[in-house]
Amino acid sequence: MKETNQYLERLMGITPETIRIVAEAEAEVKPLFHKREEIKEYNQYKVLRAMQEARLSDQHFHWHTGYGYNDPGREKTEEIFAAVFGAENALVRPTIVNGTHALSLALAGNLFRGDSLLCVTGAPYDTLHEMIGIAGKYPGSLIEMGVRYWQIELTENNTLDRHAIEEKILEEAPTMVYFQRSTGYSFRPALTMEDLTDTIQWIKKNWPQVIVMVDNCYGEFLEIREPIDAGADVMAGSLIKNPGGGIALTGGYVVGKDRYVMRAADRLTTPGIGKECGLTFGTTRSVLQGLFLAPLIVSEAIKGAILAARVFEKAGCKVQPHWQDPRSDIIQGIQLKSPEEVNAFCLGVQSAAPVDAYVTPVAWDMPGYQDPVIMAAGAFVQGSSIELSADGPMRPPYNVYFQGGLTYPHAKFGVMKALDSLKKIR
């Protein structure tokens, strides 16, 4: 719209050339938005139905004190999460501090001395390296606790390497096979639900005793089915990513088969206590309202990611995924040419934020990451990456990961600011 473009140029400082490039890209990608609308609609009904069937009511937004026995809001929240993700049981707590913690509970709760873990999507997400014991030497890491570990890289085409997986399962009979759906800080497409489903079902058919776990961070509500629907036994993620809908203030979840979720709960509290204690501190209203909005918010974020893919491809960058590729997470990888370009890109995204738009992001040694990481995030919830954000480790080949946006116009504005900022130093 003419008025919008004038507003962007005169009052928000976007250059006419960027407005033109983004408008051109938007016209190309718009036909793809239809599919996102359809998935959003399906998932909206799925969440609504779970809330209705659970007979959610106002009393569940209040909380108990002390031990929290039979806390109605906590139990209702977990019942709803289990239903939405097609699981037998769920652990959803504000005391799960992030996605790494949720994943660690599912891992450490279900792997004991003499057990073994086979990761089949290459190296797991950076923050899990210490926990598993492949970086640093922590006395409580899985490896130090007597769990054996192997990983199998993806094939050249970034698909699961069935041949290598079969060989390893036959040779070592691993206790658990682990999949990471999203890309993390690598430049590969996210695993599609199709590839994931086929491989999980193949494993379950041939080796039913193997526990299948999925890191579902950034994957929730991308499709109408989730990894548990595909046959995974347990999966985990963060509430300040997709399933919190930008409203949840903190927390993580573990969902899956009853026994695996119970064991994760035993790690969070203690054997014998499990899920029976723990306060929600008044968070159930925002967690459930966030879950209710999540299908919409995720759809807005993906539309933004598709636009970003087309715009930065036009700007001469390698992008992952390509704008027309299928999507299985909300991440848009963009390959830049230097650390200076990464800084400029992130500065652009930061200056598009509703909060802290005036600050300059700098790379720092974040806990759990091996290289300095830069993060642009002017978010209502600190570190929330379902909100407009960009981040990347400061190492070649200088990939930056763009994600989120609670509304499509905001994600689009982030794209424009990042492009303008990049052009200034080119």
Ligand SMILES: *Cc1c(COP(=O)(O)O)cnc(C)c1O
């Ligand atoms: C974000 C993320 C994690 C870890 O989540 P935190 O909330 O940052 O601890 C793990 N795996 C993947 C794929 C992620 O994207």
